[in-house]
Every structure is written in C-alpha cells, then in structure tokens.
Amino acid sequence: MAKFTDRTGEKGVSNEGYSMEIVAYRGATDIDVLVDGKYLRKNCYYGNFKKGSVSRDKGTRKDRTGETSKSFEGYSLEILAYRRYEDIDVLIDGQHIVKGVRYSHFKSGRMCNPYHRSVCGVGYFGIGEYKSSEGGKTTEAYRAWSAMFARCYDERILSKHPSYRGCEVDERFHSFQDFGAWFEENYYVVEGERMDLDKDILIKGNRVYSPDTCVFVPKRINSLLTSSKRSRGKYPIGVSKMGKKYTSSYCNNGSVHLGMYDTPEEAFLAYKTAKEAYIKQVADEYKDKIPKKLYDALYAYTIEITD
Numbered sequence: 204m205a206k207f208t209d210r211t212g213e214k215g216v217s218n219e220g221y222s223m224e225i226v227a228y229r230g231a232t233d234i235d236v237l238v239d240g241k242y243l244r245k246n247c248y249y250g251n252f253k254k255g256s257v258s259r260d261k262g263t264r265k266d267r268t269g270e271t272s273k274s275f276e277g278y279s280l281e282i283l284a285y286r287r288y289e290d291i292d293v294l295i296d297g298q299h300i301v302k303g304v305r306y307s308h309f310k311s312g313r314m315c316n317p318y319h320r321s322v323c324g325v326g327y328f329g330i331g332e333y334k335s336s337e338g339g340k341t342t343e344a345y346r347a348w349s350a351m352f353a354r355c356y357d358e359r360i361l362s363k364h365p366s367y368r369g370c371e372v373d374e375r376f377h378s379f380q381d382f383g384a385w386f387e388e389n390y391y392v393v394e395g396e397r398m399d400l401d402k403d404i405l406i407k408g409n410r411v412y413s414p415d416t417c418v419f420v421p422k423r424i425n426s427l428l429t430s431s432k433r434s435r436g437k438y439p440i441g442v443s444k445m446g447k448k449y450t451s452s453y454c455n456n457g458s459v460h461l462g463m464y465d466t467p468e469e470a471f472l473a474y475k476t477a478k479e480a481y482i483k484q485v486a487d488e489y490k491d492k493i494p495k496k497l498y499d500a501l502y503a504y505t506i507e508i509t510d
Contacts (some may be wrong), residue, residue, distance in 0.1 A: 333383025
C-alpha cells in the first residue's frame with residue numbers, strides 16, 4: 204500500500220494570480236484549499252492545485268486594473284482593463300495595447316511586445332489578422348517573411364551566401380502584418396513548384412526587398428537567372444576555357460554546348476543570345492501561370508558580360 208503523505212500547509216499560486224494553501228488533505232482527490240487567504244474551496248483535486256487551476260468563489264473577483272509588471276523582453280506592463288483572469292487588456296511599454304491576455308501571462312512576464320524587433324533585430328510581428336502558424340504549421344507568409352530577414356541580416360546565412368551581403372528590407376516590410384497583407388494580394392501557386400520571393404527580376408540589380416520590387420517566382424524561373432558568379436571562375440557567365448579556345452554553354456534541362464570561340468567575348472555573345480532566347484521561351488511556357496509584370500520582366504531581361 205502506498206504511503207499516505209499529508210500535504211496540509213503546502214502553498215502555491217493560482218492561474219488567477221492568487222495565493223493558495225492546502226488547509227486539509229484527505230487524499231489526492233479530496234483537499235480543501237484557502238485561496239487569497241480568504242476563500243475556502245473544498246473537495247478539490249491535488250492535481251488541480253499543482254496546476255494552479257483552483258479558482259476563488261464566483262463573485263469575489265478582484266479588480267486588478269492598474270497593476271504593473273515587466274515582460275521578459277524588458278518592457279513595462281500595466282493592466283488597463285480586468286474582466287476576469289483570462290481576459291485582461293495590457294498596456295506594453297506605455298504605447299501598445301494588447302487585449303484578451305491571461306493574467307498569469309501578465310504576472311509572469313510571458314508577454315511579447317508585438318512591436319519588439321525580434322527578427323534579426325529588424326522585423327516585428329505587429330498587431331493584426333495574419334498568423335505565424337496555423338494547425339501547428341508555419342504559414343507560408345511567415346516563412347517567406349522571416350527567410351527574407353535571414354538572407355539580409357543573419358550572419359550565418361551571409362557567410363554561406365555572400366551575394367546577399369548589403370541587401371536590406373524596406374521599412375514597409377518590417378511589420379509582419381504589413382507583409383502579410385502584401386503576401387495575400389501577391390502570392391500564387393504554380394503546381395509542383397516551390398515559390399521564391401525575388402527582389403531583382405523586376406528591377407535588375409536591386410538590393411532592397413520592398414512592396415514595389417518583390418514578386419513571387421516559380422523556382423525554375425528563379426534558378427534560370429542565377430549567375431553563380433562566386434563559383435564560375437574569372438571568365439564571363441556561360442564561358443570557360445578549353446585549351447586555347449573558349450567554350451560557351453547554358454543549361455536547358457541539361458547543358459547545351461554552343462561552340463568553341465577564339466575570345467571570351469565571342470563565347471559570351473553566343474551565350475547571351477541563346478540564354479536570352481531561352482528565357483523568353485520559358486516565359487511563354489509560364490505566361491498563363493505568372494503575373495504579367497513578371498512575364499514582361501522576363502521578356503525584357505538582358506544578360507551583360509559583367510553579370
């Protein structure tokens with residue numbers, strides 16, 4: 204037989220923020236608890252006591268309006284309205300009101316300032332309808348938004364992909380709520396393909412992610428325009444040396460050899476002509492699947508020897 208442990212005198216704090224003390228312990232399923240030093244709750248479960256889910260009697264709720272605390276991020280917290288312990292309004296940092304908060308989260312400081320720049324020191328969540336997760340999965344909007352900041356400001360990403368060094372995110376995208384509204388209007392799906400957020404197809408050479416410069420692009424198209432400058436060596440894009448000659452080639456479901464040339468410039472011109480024609484061909488394949496502004500940008504896309 205299990206040894207009986209008398210837990211009379213054990214104390215805790217309820218989810219409502221009130222003190223709790225066991226004043227009688229007859230067994231794990233039959234205890235009496237004194238809440239807030241005044242209100243006796245009889246025949247409670249010890250498990251509920253440990254979880255803090257022992258409430259004061261109905262009608263004895265304390266109005267905690269004006270009570271202050273501090274968040275784990277270091278911001279001041281003040282209760283502006285206290286309707287019940289799971290429904291309070293809190294003023295954060297003297298500026299931002301967050302509604303429908305649990306008192307226990309306020310008391311413990313487990314409240315996030317929606318305007319705290321928590322993503323790479325730049326992005327903040329904001330207040331609005333757009334969510335970071337649904338059904339336990341990260342939303343596509345939040346995935347695209349957070350990855351955008353990582354490419355621009357995360358040193359671990361920049362060390363692997365230095366071509367992003369110097370890129371930045373426009374202030375209009377700093378708030379996830381603002382980005383979410385833009386995402387909802389501009390995101391689309393091409394069956395069987397991953398969609399990439401691109402900043403420099405509409406405006407070649409652009410280094411800023413913004414509502415004006417960004418467009419979602421099927422992965423195949425985005426890969427088509429990669430220059431691979433870091434890995435291709437000293438010759439122009441599409442050109443390599445073979446003996447005393449220069450060879451030119453491009454990828455089209457595999458490598459397409461264009462010929463041998465006497466100079467790098469001649470080899471590059473062959474590449475430029477063939478690759479620009481291929482980009483237009485791919486644009487036509489996707490014409491009914493992509494935004495017109497992307498289609499037009501692909502048709503106008505030019506390849507330079509400095510790319």
